[in-house]
Amino acid sequence: MSYKKYAGMKDIHRAPSAVAGFTYIALLIFIAIIGVVLASAGEVWHMAVQREKERELLFVGDQFRRALNQYSRHASGGSARYPVSLEDLLKDPRTPATQRYLRKIYRDPITGSSEWGLVKGPSGEILGVYSLSEDEPIKKRNFRLADSSFEDKMKYSDWVFMSKTVRFGIKPVTKP
Secondary structure: OOHHHHHHHHHHHOOOOHHHHHHHHHHHHHHHHHHHHHHHHHHHHHHHHHHHHHHHHHHHHHHHHHHHHHHHHOOOOOOOOOOOOHHHHOOOOOOOOOOOOOOOOOOOOOOOOOOOEEEEOOOOOEEEEEOOOOOOOOOOOOOOHHHHHHOOOOOHHHOEEEOHHHHOOOOOOEOO
16 A cells, blocks of 8 residues: 555544634524524414414304394394303204204304303393403404404404494493
8 A cells, every 4th residue: 555545544634624613603604594584484474373363253253243133133022132141042042943043152263262251231141242362463453344343452352242233222231
């Protein structure tokens, strides 16, 4: 074996050069940039999820509002009566035939719970529902006419879905 062959092996045992230090710093900077990008993507994703939950709350609240309106319109004797429990909207106890105003008791999309805040009338009847969440909504403007009272509300619990006939007639006894 010649000396030249072993001479190349000496390079393996050399001290790290400045190039290796530069590569290490570049890798650290690259990881930091990736972290910032992932953090901002997470924030955008969180906002998108929150907006979707708000849209779902508006849909579910409108379903409750419609069910309360239908329940009160189908009252016998001509006077508007309201349910005493949300389960009455699933099967009306006033009629012998099965009469449904909701398919199911929806879960609150904001809290994930099936528990709702209830606006009750003087006799304990349910006049409206609202989310129990104290979080601040993203949406503050440009609501539909039926939800125009939600403008500039600071909590989801202020979004009260009331029966139409209640808004112009009976004064609620309890609210959030």
